[in-house]
Amino acid sequence: MSTSTLAVSDFPAVSALDARLRVERPAFTLDLxxxxxxxxxVALLGPNGAGKSTALRALAGLLPLTGGHLSLDGRLLEAPARRLRAPAEERPVGVVFQDYLLFPHLSALDNVAFGPRCQGRPRREARAEAHAWLERLGLAEHASVRPGRLSGGQAQRVALARALAVRPRLLLLDEPLAALDARTRLDVRAELRRHLAEFEAVAVLVTHDPLDAMVLADRLVVIEEGREVQSGSPSEIARRPRTDYIARLVGLNLYQGVADGPHVTLPDGTVLATTEDLTGPAFVAFPPSAVTLYRERPRTSARNLWPAEVTGLDLHGDQVRADLTGPLPMAADLTAAAVADLRLTPGTEVWASVKATQTHAYPA
Structure with missing residues (x-):
């Protein structure tokens, strides 16, 4: 069988996911x-315990719904109210798990062929199809190698090939890059993005890494405590976060108050000057790089100026992130030279300023 016969573009482009996932547990309820x-x-993003893995297991059929429904390609797979539930093995779903879960006693080829064989395809046909997938993912020369002798990146690609070999209408990826080192993660992320771009069915990615979500997903769904708190394109989420968790995730300082023209008053009475003209509940966000620190009260044109105290200093990429407390708790990014010049240490009292032009206000 040639590689061309397995092209993802040959799959019928009719897949659509429509689900209301409700899973009730004694101390937690997912309702998504x-x-x-x-x-x-679609990337599901959220803090630990938010319900991401619960949602993924429910989609895969590994965890029963207690309410709601799950429909794929117009076919109802699960509806507790109607006592309908298709078992996991009968769902057109492929899963790439965080730790890959490859069969250690099987070669890469036989790992990939396992799914087609379970679907009833003859051994020769299943192995030919598996070889084509391995070739497509650059692993043909490792076809006879068992998982224990594969690198992390190679094992991840075998797991992806195994998931795709069953021709799923829903592809689930559970933290697919979490087990990789930084260099391998960069390469595999780019490769995974290419394959997902060619995938014409639905893919759902679960991750806690904002970069993975931003690079791999078309749309982000952020969940906290089992509920959606925000959804949209990566650029929309990054530009207009609506919770502290999302703001930290995308690297912004975020505040919520009431706008009156270009000023937003926070609950404690602190006023932030912006360039937007709004009325009513509003968010104000700005990056840590927009914060300038001074040891003495400066003469500055910045309309936002507050006293602050440094509570922590940590490396953040090639910058130093200073955590500040005061009338407006915030994070500030500085160069190592600036930290030395200002003689900053935890407990240092400073003045923090942010220009109105570097803030972004939007309706809450």
Missing amino acids: ALTAEPGEV
Whole structure:
């Protein structure tokens, strides 16, 4: 069988996910509406314990719904109210787990062929199809190698090939890059993005890494405590975060108050000057790089100026991130030279300023 016969573009582009995932547990309830169009990659993003893995297991059929429904390609797979539930093995779903879960006693080829064989395809046909997938993912020369002798990046690609070999209408990826080192992660992320761009069914990615989500997904769904708190394109989420968790995730200082023209008053009475003209509940956000620190009160044109105290200093990429407390708690990014010049240490009292032009205000 030639590689061309397995092209993802040959799959019928009719897949669509329509789900209301409700899973009730004694101390936690997931209640999440999730839809996706054919060819769309949706990332579920959220803190530990938010319900991301619960949602993924429910989609895969590994965890039963207690309410709601799950429909794929117009076929109802699960509806507790109607006592309908298709078992996991009968769902057109492929899963790439965080730790890959490859069969250690099987070669890479036989790992990939396992799914087609379970679907009833003859051994020769399943192995030919598996070889084509390995070739496509650059692993043909490792076909006879068992998982224990593969690198992390190679094992991840075998796991992806195994998931794709069953021709899923829903591809689930559970922290697919978490086990990789930084260099391998960079390479595999780029490769995974290319394959997802070609995938014409629905893909759902679970991750806690904002960069993975921003690079791999078309749409982000952020969940906290089992509920959606924000959804949108990566650029929309990054520009207009609506919770502290999202703001930290995308590297912004975020505040919520009431706007009156170009001023937003926070609950404690602190006023932030912005350039937007709004009325009513509003958010104000600005990056840590917009914060300038001084040891003495400066003469500055910046309309936002507050006293602050340094509570922590940490390396953040090639910058030093200073955590500040005061009338307006915030994070500030500085160069190592600036930290030395200002003689900053935890407990140092400073003045923090932010120009109105470097803030972004939007309706809450």
